[in-house]
Amino acid sequence: MKKTLTINLSGLVYHIDEDAYAKLQDYLDSIKAYLDNTLGRDEIIADIENRIAELFSSKNKSVISIEDVEEVIAIMGQPEDYVSEEDAPKQERPHFTASSKKRLYRDPDNQVLGGVCSGIGHFTGIDPVWVRLIFLALLFSGVSAIFYFVLWIIIPKAISISQKLEMKGKAATFNNIEDFVKESYQNVKEDLKNVKFKGAQHKAQEGAKGFFAFLGELFSALFKAIGRLLSLIGEIVGKLLGVIIIGMTLAFLIVITVSFIVGSFIDVHIGNDILMLPGFQYMESSWGGPYHPIFYHISMMLTFGIPAFSLLLVALQLLFKNMGRLSGSVKIGMLAVWMIALISFIVMSLTRF
Amino acid sequence: MNIENTKQQMRKGILEYCILAVLKDQDLYASEILEHLKQAKLLVVEGTLYPLLTRLKNADLLHYRWEESTSGPPRKYFTLTEEGVAFLEELKITWNELQHAINTVTNKS
Numbered sequence: 001m002k003k004t005l006t007i008n009l010s011g012l013v014y015h016i017d018e019d020a021y022a023k024l025q026d027y028l029d030s031i032k033a034y035l036d037n038t039l040g041r042d043e044i045i046a047d048i049e050n051r052i053a054e055l056f057s058s059k060n061k062s063v064i065s066i067e068d069v070e071e072v073i074a075i076m077g078q079p080e081d082y083v084s085e086e087d088a089p090k091q092e093r094p095h096f097t098a099s100s101k102k103r104l105y106r107d108p109d110n111q112v113l114g115g116v117c118s119g120i121g122h123f124t125g126i127d128p129v130w131v132r133l134i135f136l137a138l139l140f141s142g143v144s145a146i147f148y149f150v151l152w153i154i155i156p157k158a159i160s161i162s163q164k165l166e167m168k169g170k171a172a173t174f175n176n177i178e179d180f181v182k183e184s185y186q187n188v189k190e191d192l193k194n195v196k197f198k199g200a201q202h203k204a205q206e207g208a209k210g211f212f213a214f215l216g217e218l219f220s221a222l223f224k225a226i227g228r229l230l231s232l233i234g235e236i237v238g239k240l241l242g243v244i245i246i247g248m249t250l251a252f253l254i255v256i257t258v259s260f261i262v263g264s265f266i267d268v269h270i271g272n273d274i275l276m277l278p279g280f281q282y283m284e285s286s287w288g289g290p291y292h293p294i295f296y297h298i299s300m301m302l303t304f305g306i307p308a309f310s311l312l313l314v315a316l317q318l319l320f321k322n323m324g325r326l327s328g329s330v331k332i333g334m335l336a337v338w339m340i341a342l343i344s345f346i347v348m349s350l351t352r353f
Numbered sequence: 354m355n356i357e358n359t360k361q362q363m364r365k366g367i368l369e370y371c372i373l374a375v376l377k378d379q380d381l382y383a384s385e386i387l388e389h390l391k392q393a394k395l396l397v398v399e400g401t402l403y404p405l406l407t408r409l410k411n412a413d414l415l416h417y418r419w420e421e422s423t424s425g426p427p428r429k430y431f432t433l434t435e436e437g438v439a440f441l442e443e444l445k446i447t448w449n450e451l452q453h454a455i456n457t458v459t460n461k462s
Binding site: 009048083 | 425
């Protein structure tokens, strides 16, 4: 049994197996990447899709399978074949490989609780056992429980085959990050080269008459290059920011959790007894309010913890694009809890002394 | 040197001429053009054709119209423009000259 998807190719509807869809999508994406500098790229892609639709129609099958897609790719040719001599890029382009993108998912096939650790293992290329051990080791500070809970909520589960392929794709190691940066830089460089090349061509052909057309072309290519560069910088800054925020909020959450545990323990269990010990005599009694101290500590924890928790979610969403969002009712609930905690924290802080 | 590569380069060079030539007498859509070129074993894979068609169209040598089809997606029928006809005539002369030149050279050796 296989799951099928419905796709629209050139205005016609086809049912296609999920693995076949992933393959076709990869194929079209890599053609797009190859034709990146070709004039009229979208039109060429539309023509190709049209032809693929025609080939599918000629099969008269109710569902397109992966064999059909492979057959079509054999007829149409590899992405390299689409590049005609004149606009062929000089440098080697990455070869067409299936599912080179990689995304963070929870792995339902290898889970202890929610599959978070094995998902992280797939993403980083680290054995999930080590990831689990790290989480276990951090459990004593209390923070890995919160962090695990957060990740469980927002990392989507890899359900479909294409998602599982994405989950297991190339590991996001430093080498790959380097490749990504290099590739983006190469794209920018190519755009700039195009500016010069097209400029010279235009001048020779049309002289002063086509000057404005040339100017337009120059600017559009220049803006394309600038846009690419900015999006590359934006991506890197966004990721860095995400890592920094995660680090900070995690540290903050550790501090609040520890202070909650220690603070409540002192107030509830030892209370003023500790003040009798030598060295503590000069300290004042810490609790004087009419409420049980545990309420004070809970409200304090929530007042600081909920914003930190939300910040953690935002940072994770910044870092991984496919992260899920909290539903509106959960957000409102969290906001309400936070308001109550904040008000009680203020009231209790004012009345405790 | 890779023989397949050289063969492909030779084919690509004359492909534009052939596309214009098959469109000379009749309007065709991509698959029919493909049929002609495949029969003549000029094309190995179909993908090569589409960027070429778009380039010829952008150079105003071809224009196209859409026609509905009962058996599949709508078809893009290509026609030669006046410029295209003139272009084809010029290529034909060049081709004949080349053919003559090549025959002379290869027969000598």
